[in-house]
Amino acid sequence: MKKLNLKKYTDFIVKETSDLLNIDSPTGYTEEAAAWVKKEFEKLGFKATLTNKGGVIVDLTGKDKKNGLLLEAHTDTLGGMVATIKSNGRLKLTNLGGMNPNNAETENVRVVTKFNGIYEGTFQLNNASIHVNGDYDDTKRTWESCEVVLDEDVNSKEDVEKLGISVGDIVCFEPNVRVTKSGYIKSRFLDDKLSVGILLGLAKYIKENEITPKRALYAHITVFEEVGHGGCGSVPEGCTEAISVDMGCVGDGLTCTERQVSICAKDSGGPYSYPIVQALMKAAKDTGADYAVDIYPHYGSDVEATLRSGNDLRHGLIGAGVYASHGYERSHRDGAENTLKLLIGYCC
Incomplete structure (x- = not known):
């Protein structure tokens, strides 16, 4: 794959993330944020619908309708x-x-x-x-x-x-959103509004480059992840795989930094699908994304809720590195861009 110039998409991600961070959306109070997310995907030219639970399903198009890929991120916060x-x-x-x-x-x-x-x-x-x-x-x-x-x-x-x-x-x-001249993004609730911004960046990249993904591609922006059932349900027909795009952990004993994309091999819910971890690593290498593979000791994701609700899917978890999770969090625009690179390589 040729070298990707993603600066304008990263700029877009940072702007969209900042706007979304300034919309209050603790679990159970997410209608305004979900409506904003739906409108932003529609502005990019994609069909987006609200679920009964209050999340947003987006059809990012794609060819193989029997082997669909679902990307999950959440806009509910603490x-x-x-x-x-x-x-x-x-x-x-x-x-x-x-x-x-x-x-x-x-x-x-x-x-x-x-x-x-x-x-x-x-x-x-x-x-x-x-x-x-x-x-x-x-x-x-x-x-x-x-x-x-x-x-x-x-x-x-x-x-x-x-x-x-x-x-x-x-x-x-109060989220206290701040983007520094050196590219750091600081705010409460980067978990997981940064990932919603990244999926909007992916949608913009697909639309502007007139890409039809090799298989059906969907995004589910969930609204109850922080209490464990955000990803339970609303899996589009034909999906065989789901990947949570959530925060990547940064801390003692882990290798990821805020400037990388993290690929999770295992968290407190158990291991992720080994072939998916391998494929995500390959996509990162192919696109030149700076990545780390880590095990998260105290973590659960939307995609695990999706599996526990009875769906027969392969599953994975990635995300831009975020420090001080569930506190005043910090990431970097490089982490967002590396996550976007990986997603482009994997989905497009």
């Missing part, structure tokens, strides 16, 4: 939900997905009420002033020891209820 309105007017939360209070502390939040608009606040340790709380350093950060302090004049449960805030309201954490 977040919170109001569990209790406390007597002092503060909110106790329950987590959505793997949101961890240790790295959510001091973050700005938006409380999305069911019928009365959106209110701002901050997620803080209970009694958060160091000059007052002598136990500040030793207090374990948990959902019991932290709370949302609303940016409203409220001092009681009744004050909060008058605003229309109630148990079950969604709490969105």
Whole structure:
């Protein structure tokens, strides 16, 4: 394969990712993000439909309808939900997905009420002033020891209820999106909005280069991955293979960096299809994609949910390297571009 010049597609990926990151979409509150994703694929000229669950299925065309390939990424993120309105007017939360209070502390939040608009606040340790709380350093950060302090004049449960805030309201954490001059992309929820951006980049590449993939190619942008059932269902007829395009892990004991594409050989759910791992490695080599192969110790993916729901498919997992997963995450435009290279080599 000739050397790929993908700069404009990588620029597009970074722009689309940044726009999507700024749309709140914790698990269970994804309608706006899904509608945005659907519209962006349609703008590129592809048919996109909403599933009953709220995800987006995209037909990226292709020749062999009996040997289809499904690419899965997710636009739902971590977040919170109001569990209790406390007597002092503060909110106790329950987590959505793997949101961890240790790295959510001091973050700005938006409380999305069911019928009365959106209110701002901050997620803080209970009694958060160091000059007052002598136990500040030793207090374990948990959902019991932290709370949302609303940016409203409220001092009681009744004050909060008058605003229309109630148990079950969604709490969105500020993503704090930043792209540096050196190409690093920093934000909460790069897992997995960066991969959605990459699939949009792949769609743009296919359309502008008038490519018909060798086999039927679909994308499923799921909306319940963070709670384990995003990929359960909605597999287009004729698909024989599914690949999760999710975050690649970066950390001690692993070889991947934020500038590479990671190919996962095994995670906590078990090994991925060996022939698929081999084929993904070959596609990376053929396109000159800088890649690493790793084992993820604490990880599960959409494609495993797809298999557990009874689908007879070969499966794989790839993704741009992301550091500090489920916290304030960091990747690099090179990682996005290397993932796009691999996908072009594998799908086109």
